[in-house]
Amino acid sequence: MDEKLNKMKIPEPSRFKGKALLKGKKCVVTGGALGIGAQICYTFAENEAEVIILDFNKEAAEKTKAILSEMIKNSKIHVVAGDVSGRKSLNRSFKEISSIFNGSIDIFVNNVGIIQPCRIEDIVSDEQSKIVDRIIDINFKGTYYCASYAYPLLKNGNEPVFIMIGSCASVGSEGQGVYAGTKAAQRGLLGTLAKEWKAADDYQAVRVGLIEPDYLEKTAITANKQYWLDLAAARRTTVDKISDAAVARTKVPLKREARLTEVSEVVMMYALSTYLNGEALSVSGGKTMRL
Ligand SMILES: NC(=O)c1ccc[n+]([C@@H]2O[C@H](COP(=O)([O-])OP(=O)(O)OC[C@H]3O[C@@H](n4cnc5c(N)ncnc54)[C@H](O)[C@@H]3O)[C@@H](O)[C@H]2O)c1
Numbered sequence: 687m688d689e690k691l692n693k694m695k696i697p698e699p700s701r702f703k704g705k706a707l708l709k710g711k712k713c714v715v716t717g718g719a720l721g722i723g724a725q726i727c728y729t730f731a732e733n734e735a736e737v738i739i740l741d742f743n744k745e746a747a748e749k750t751k752a753i754l755s756e757m758i759k760n761s762k763i764h765v766v767a768g769d770v771s772g773r774k775s776l777n778r779s780f781k782e783i784s785s786i787f788n789g790s791i792d793i794f795v796n797n798v799g800i801i802q803p804c805r806i807e808d809i810v811s812d813e814q815s816k817i818v819d820r821i822i823d824i825n826f827k828g829t830y831y832c833a834s835y836a837y838p839l840l841k842n843g844n845e846p847v848f849i850m851i852g853s854c855a856s857v858g859s860e861g862q863g864v865y866a867g868t869k870a871a872q873r874g875l876l877g878t879l880a881k882e883w884k885a886a887d888d889y890q891a892v893r894v895g896l897i898e899p900d901y902l903e904k905t906a907i908t909a910n911k912q913y914w915l916d917l918a919a920a921r922r923t924t925v926d927k928i929s930d931a932a933v934a935r936t937k938v939p940l941k942r943e944a945r946l947t948e949v950s951e952v953v954m955m956y957a958l959s960t961y962l963n964g965e966a967l968s969v970s971g972g973k974t975m976r977l
Pocket residue numbers: 716717718719720721722723740741742743746768769770771797798799800824828851852853854898899900901902903904905906907908
């Protein structure tokens with residue numbers, strides 16, 4: 687079994703549970719098999735949306751589908767396997783999505799993202815530069831191409847919205863240069879998409895949003911000890927000084943990291959709004975407030 691499945695956090699009911707706020711909505715969540723993505727799928731499904739999990743980890747996606755189907759009565763969950771970093775794969779996946787949803791999408795959540803800590807001056811070998819390319823391929827190109835494939839289907843949707851999951855690291859994060867760069871690039875895409883996807887006489891606008899979580903309870907990636915060892919090495923410090931829980935206690939006014947439901951609830955709020963557009967919202971417990 688995939689090691690990530692053992693560390694998988696089971697999604698939980700949100701504060702919107704049972705309100706049927708997304709009744710009949712057609713939603714796609716990339717990276718919906720694990721972590722934040724699985725929690726977003728849960729929150730959507732418990733509000734009666736029909737959900738497609740688009741993920742390259744088919745085993746995890748099927749497990750999440752089974753968990754959600756068991757926990758939420760009459761939920762409609764589908765799995766589409768695919769790698770968001772490749773146009774060939776996306777072409778196949780979007781054909782399948784279009785056929786399941788009859789050519790339209792109402793809510794598309796571009797959640798996939800990967801991280802590998804590394805200090806910029808430490809990228810000295812071809813092997814290490816492959817990591818840089820991989821993060822750019824998945825986080826940046828993946829978002830870009832998902833947007834380009836999703837748009838024709840979103841245009842046919844009901845009050846359509848494209849929401850990206852970014853990170854507060856977009857303003858810069860020691861030891862996470864390439865990750866931070868791809869998350870900052872999503873801000874550039876946010877403004878571009880909001881301008882390109884404006885309304886015209888013969889078609890509706892597609893709203894765009896960016897949700898940037900900060901310190902978070904553990905997901906598959908941050909439950910991995912090696913991740914923290916690598917981050918500590920890149921920051922020239924020790925693991926005990928940088929864990930999300932420890933840092934949140936000192937830097938976040940709420941003195942704790944976010945629960946996954948607290949991210950999925952903001953995604954819901956953005957999706958439910960009809961006038962929020964082109965905005966980046968941080969879910970940082972007040973750490974990134976600008977007054
Ligand atoms: N975990 C955090 O602390 C944190 C904090 C801020 C922002 N984020 C962002 O939230 C998003 C989700 O993070 P997470 O921690 O839940 O991640 P995760 O590693 O727990 O899950 C990521 C999911 O994406 C899938 N995936 C990865 N690469 C893929 C690809 N090329 N094609 C298709 N599927 C792919 C994985 O199979 C997995 O299901 C990311 O964009 C991340 O940058 C996470």
